[in-house]
Amino acid sequence: MSKARQSTGATIAAHAVLIVYTIIALFPVFVIVINSFKTRQAIFREPLTLPDSDSFSLIGYQTVLKQGDFFLYFQNSMIVTVGSLFFILLFGAMAAFALAEYRFRGNMLMGLYLALGIMIPIRIGTVAILEMMVQTGLVNTLWALILVYTAQGLPLAVFILSAFMKQVSDDLKNAGRIDGLSEYKIFFRLVLPLVRPAMATVAVFNMIPIWNDLWFPLILAPSEQTKTLTLGSQVFIGQFVTDWNAVLSALSLAILPVMALYVVFSRQLIRGITSGAVK
Amino acid sequence: MTALELDKICKSFGSVEVLKDISLTVEDGEFVVFVGPSGCGKSTLLRIIAGLEDPTSGTVAIGGDMVNTVPPAKRGIAMVFQSYALYPHLSVKDNMTLGLKQEGQPKAVIEERVTKAVRMLGLGAYIARRPSDLSGGQRQRVAIGRAIVREPKLFLFDEPLSNLDAALRMNMRVEIADLHRKLGASIIYVTHDQTEAMTLADKIVVLRDGHVEQVGSPMELYNNPANQFVAGFLGSPSMNFLEKSVAGQTAGTILGIRPEHLRLTENGRIRGTITHVERLGGDTNLLVITDADEKLTVRLFGQYDKSVGEATALDFDDSHAFHFDQDRQRIYQSAA
Numbered sequence: 045m046s047k048a049r050q051s052t053g054a055t056i057a058a059h060a061v062l063i064v065y066t067i068i069a070l071f072p073v074f075v076i077v078i079n080s081f082k083t084r085q086a087i088f089r090e091p092l093t094l095p096d097s098d099s100f101s102l103i104g105y106q107t108v109l110k111q112g113d114f115f116l117y118f119q120n121s122m123i124v125t126v127g128s129l130f131f132i133l134l135f136g137a138m139a140a141f142a143l144a145e146y147r148f149r150g151n152m153l154m155g156l157y158l159a160l161g162i163m164i165p166i167r168i169g170t171v172a173i174l175e176m177m178v179q180t181g182l183v184n185t186l187w188a189l190i191l192v193y194t195a196q197g198l199p200l201a202v203f204i205l206s207a208f209m210k211q212v213s214d215d216l217k218n219a220g221r222i223d224g225l226s227e228y229k230i231f232f233r234l235v236l237p238l239v240r241p242a243m244a245t246v247a248v249f250n251m252i253p254i255w256n257d258l259w260f261p262l263i264l265a266p267s268e269q270t271k272t273l274t275l276g277s278q279v280f281i282g283q284f285v286t287d288w289n290a291v292l293s294a295l296s297l298a299i300l301p302v303m304a305l306y307v308v309f310s311r312q313l314i315r316g317i318t319s320g321a322v323k
Numbered sequence: 324m325t326a327l328e329l330d331k332i333c334k335s336f337g338s339v340e341v342l343k344d345i346s347l348t349v350e351d352g353e354f355v356v357f358v359g360p361s362g363c364g365k366s367t368l369l370r371i372i373a374g375l376e377d378p379t380s381g382t383v384a385i386g387g388d389m390v391n392t393v394p395p396a397k398r399g400i401a402m403v404f405q406s407y408a409l410y411p412h413l414s415v416k417d418n419m420t421l422g423l424k425q426e427g428q429p430k431a432v433i434e435e436r437v438t439k440a441v442r443m444l445g446l447g448a449y450i451a452r453r454p455s456d457l458s459g460g461q462r463q464r465v466a467i468g469r470a471i472v473r474e475p476k477l478f479l480f481d482e483p484l485s486n487l488d489a490a491l492r493m494n495m496r497v498e499i500a501d502l503h504r505k506l507g508a509s510i511i512y513v514t515h516d517q518t519e520a521m522t523l524a525d526k527i528v529v530l531r532d533g534h535v536e537q538v539g540s541p542m543e544l545y546n547n548p549a550n551q552f553v554a555g556f557l558g559s560p561s562m563n564f565l566e567k568s569v570a571g572q573t574a575g576t577i578l579g580i581r582p583e584h585l586r587l588t589e590n591g592r593i594r595g596t597i598t599h600v601e602r603l604g605g606d607t608n609l610l611v612i613t614d615a616d617e618k619l620t621v622r623l624f625g626q627y628d629k630s631v632g633e634a635t636a637l638d639f640d641d642s643h644a645f646h647f648d649q650d651r652q653r654i655y656q657s658a659a
């Protein structure tokens with residue numbers, strides 16, 4: 045990557061803007077995390093101070109952990125998010141490859157049909173989806189969520205990935221064909237590694253909404269066995285009393301896995317950008 | 324045995340006819356060059372030979388076998404692309420061995436062939452590098468190496484040198500000629516650089532708008548072009564075509580004279596004014612506008628003290644002139 049030549053003034057300005065933005069973006073997270081380590085009174089009395097020996101308390105975390113199933117919720121959220129991302133990326137990339145690579149009747153129409161899915165929110169179909177899940181016996185299974193999220197994520201994934209795949213050089217794919225690679229190998233071994241940054245982008249785009257979603261877990265999988273973290277945390281928010289310690293602790297814990305996933309994907313993203321194209 | 328035989332190949336993309344009725348043979352060990360202007364269908368023809376594209380009609384036979392339905396990897400060909408098309412995430416060595424591994428060759432054979440190719444191309448120091456860490460010329464060599472290790476019956480080169488700078492291009496040109504001598508393989512080489520075509524080819528195929536204009540050895544095409552297109556395409560600077568500038572010219576015919584066959588003389592049959600002088604040291608090129616308002620180029624050997632605006636008279640030897648009719652076809656003069 046060539047270094048952009050900029051004046052120091054512009055560099056400082058750019059950094060200042062980015063730092064200000066970072067502070068604004070991180071502030072709520074910071075407040076949540078520090079307050080999760082405080083007693084209930086301290087949270088309300090001075091919400092912006094760091095916990096000291098007086099106000100420090102792990103009561104929130106204890107409540108959360110005592111709420112026995114919390115690890116299960118974690119696990120459920122993780123399975124649903126990772127599973128959905130896996131299927132979105134796999135099927136999205138495959139469909140994108142077909143649309144980008146092969147000339148066949150209805151190619152355009154298919155692309156447009158998929159693009160339509162980007163504009164129509166899947167929640168409109170909630171009732172129909174619920175009926176389908178009931179009929180297929182998938183209600184209260186994690187599969188219900190994985191399937192719905194996969195459907196929700198696919199249109200945008202196909203759209204973004206096919207745009208990137210069109211840019212992979214034909215010569216490269218043809219070289220693979222002459223070397224005897226099957227179409228599947230060309231897809232998995234030549235094209236996928238080259239569109240990795242786009243895959244990471246799609247993954248990051250889809251990950252957060254899936255992880256945070258309350259709607260579909262509440263409707264399709266509210267049972268104790270299949271609750272996700274977001275749904276599970278709701279027990280601490282009552283109509284009359286809210287256990288703020290527990291809520292804040294649960295939220296703090298919920299940040300960690302997404303952060304880990306994000307680090308994984310963003311590293312891919314950066315590696316892809318810096319590896320550079322080969323002519 | 325013939326290395327390649329094309330029989331009445333046609334190719335259309337939708338309603339656009341890109342190749343029209345192309346028939347052609349390549350003998351064993353022959354170096355055949357396809358030349359033609361951009362968009363004339365050279366790459367398309369090459370891709371049909373490679374099996375990357377299906378012809379709309381016609382048959383392709385490689386080494387005597389009809390291969391229309393044979394996939395690219397099984398045709399006994401190897402191709403070198405203009406863009407190199409190296410696998411960016413594989414090392415130089417893996418780039419070269421991928422095809423052999425797919426063929427299921429034993430390890431010993433793979434090692435032996437790679438070692439040989441690496442030695443031949445002087446790639447020893449780069450074997451573990453990624454393509455992105457190589458220069459253009461080195462990448463091109465790796466791409467050629469990838470083709471060599473397959474030991475194909477027929478090599479296909481699609482403008483392999485067009486991304487290189489002039490000096491490197493000349494080196495690689497010599498290397499490719501050398502390689503052909505060493506391997507003795509049949510080669511089809513696409514280019515729109517006529518120097519490459521003239522210097523490398525045993526046989527040149529001139530294509531235009533999807534059909535073959537003429538096939539022949541470089542000197543045959545140069546000395547005996549079948550039509551105005553071929554005459555103008557080969558040779559640099561290209562041939563002058565005059566309709567009315569020559570005193571005593573038959574109306575309705577076009578006279579073709581190569582720039583090097585024109586000379587300055589007092590009472591030449593062509594009169595004009597010099598509009599530009601190019602001094603190349605060894606040669607001097609004069610651009611002249613004739614009194615009949617046609618442009619021509621004169622190539623003089625040595626250095627001449629001519630200046631722009633100077634009136635001049637030119638002449639040529641009749642045996643060096645070509646005649647073309649209004650359909651751009653050659654009119655053969657009855658031998659004197």
Ligand SMILES: Nc1ncnc2c1ncn2[C@@H]1O[C@H](COP(=O)(O)OP(=O)(O)OP(=O)(O)O)[C@@H](O)[C@H]1O
Pocket residue numbers: 336339341359360361362363364365366367368515
């Ligand atoms: N997939 C395609 N669909 C439609 N038209 C195509 C396709 N591929 C090539 N063509 C057309 O076929 C013609 C020949 O293309 P080709 O790539 O063979 O030209 P070329 O002789 O290799 O030119 P260049 O010297 O610029 O590489 C061009 O007019 C091109 O627009």
Ligand SMILES: [Mg+2]
Pocket residue numbers: 365366367
């Ligand atoms: Mg081409």
